Amino acid sequence: MTPPARRSLRAAAGLAAALVLAGCGGGSPLxxxxxVSNPPGTDGRKLAFAYxxxxxxxxxxxxxxxxxxxxxxxxxxxGCHDDTTGxxxxxxxxRSATPLDLTDAANTxxxxxxxxxxxxxxSAQGVTIPGExxxxxxxxxxxxxxxxxxxxxxxxxxxxPNAKLIRYWIDxxxxxxxxxxSPATYGxxxxxxxxxxxxxxx
Numbered sequence: 500m501t502p503p504a505r506r507s508l509r510a511a512a513g514l515a516a517a518l519v520l521a522g523c524g525g526g527s528p529l530x531x532x533x534x535v536s537n538p539p540g541t542d543g544r545k546l547a548f549a550y551x552x553x554x555x556x557x558x559x560x561x562x563x564x565x566x567x568x569x570x571x572x573x574x575x576x577x578g579c580h581d582d583t584t585g586x587x588x589x590x591x592x593x594r595s596a597t598p599l600d601l602t603d604a605a606n607t608x609x610x611x612x613x614x615x616x617x618x619x620x621x622s623a624q625g626v627t628i629p630g631e632x633x634x635x636x637x638x639x640x641x642x643x644x645x646x647x648x649x650x651x652x653x654x655x656x657x658x659x660p661n662a663k664l665i666r667y668w669i670d671x672x673x674x675x676x677x678x679x680x681s682p683a684t685y686g687x688x689x690x691x692x693x694x695x696x697x698x699x700x701x
Contacts (some may be wrong), residue, residue, distance in 0.1 A: 502668045532585050544629050544672035546682035548611065551620045554664050554687075554698035557590050559619070566655045574641075579650055582618075587649055590637065601680065608680055620679070632669040638662060659680045661701040 559580070563572040575592040577584040582591040596615035599606045609619050627635035639646055641653030642662060654662040673681040690694025 514691070542677055546620075546624050546627065546629050546668060546672050547681070547687055548617070548620050548666050548679040548691035549601055549684055550687045550698065551623060551673070552601075552616055553696075555623060555668055555692060556596065556598075556616065557617055558661050558664055559623075561661075562592060563653060566652050572650065572653075574650070574653075589622070590626050591618075593618055611680065627669050629669060629672040632666040633657075635669050638665045638669065651696035660700070662665065664698060667698075667700045 529610045534538050552590075559574045562573050563566070563678050564571055572579070574580050574590075575585075575594045578587075580587040580590045580592045585591065593615040596619050597612060599609075599611055599616060623637060632638050633644060637644070637664045638644075640648040641650070642657065643652050656662070657666065667687070671687055673679055674683050677683055685691040685696070687699050689699055690696050
């Protein structure tokens with residue numbers, strides 16, 4: 500092939516690549532929207548560790564009835580979200596994690612972040628968009644809201660008491676200038692005690 504022919508071939512390939520890349524942003528034959536609009540979330544705010552530990556982690560371990568079927572199943576089951584044998588995607592649960600007393604000064608942020616309970620918290624927060632519960636896989640998947648879930652339908656409606664726990668957690672992140680251990684999140688309990696308070700859902 501002569502040098503001018505090679506240059507023409509390179510130019511044609513470059514033009515084709517440019518057209519393909521231009522189509523990636525929208526208006527392509529695949530029907531992509533011209534602009535992708537993701538939910539804004541809450542500007543990096545963290546979800547409450549105390550509420551996760553007391554209200555969400557037990558839910559991940561609970562034997563839940565199978566809607567429309569017979570028997571029960573658990574999110575942390577071996578074929579689901581167990582951290583060693585689960586096949587359920589990004590959410591991983593260390594079932595043997597033990598709760599920490601958040602009012603004990605010995606349980607510093609560094610101590611908590613090294614715990615199995617924090618691994619569970621971190622994994623669960625990773626499948627949420629703080630402030631956007633219905634856009635968060637942690638809630639949308641068990642409700643089958645426009646996405647598949649290998650475990651099938653877990654909550655028949657958003658009014659399921661367990662779905663309300665997850666929704667409340669995602670909807671109430673810590674204040675913008677505070678971390679996931681902020682005592683400001685203790686108001687999510689009644690009374691506002693992370694060790695004894697009942698989990699609020701509204």
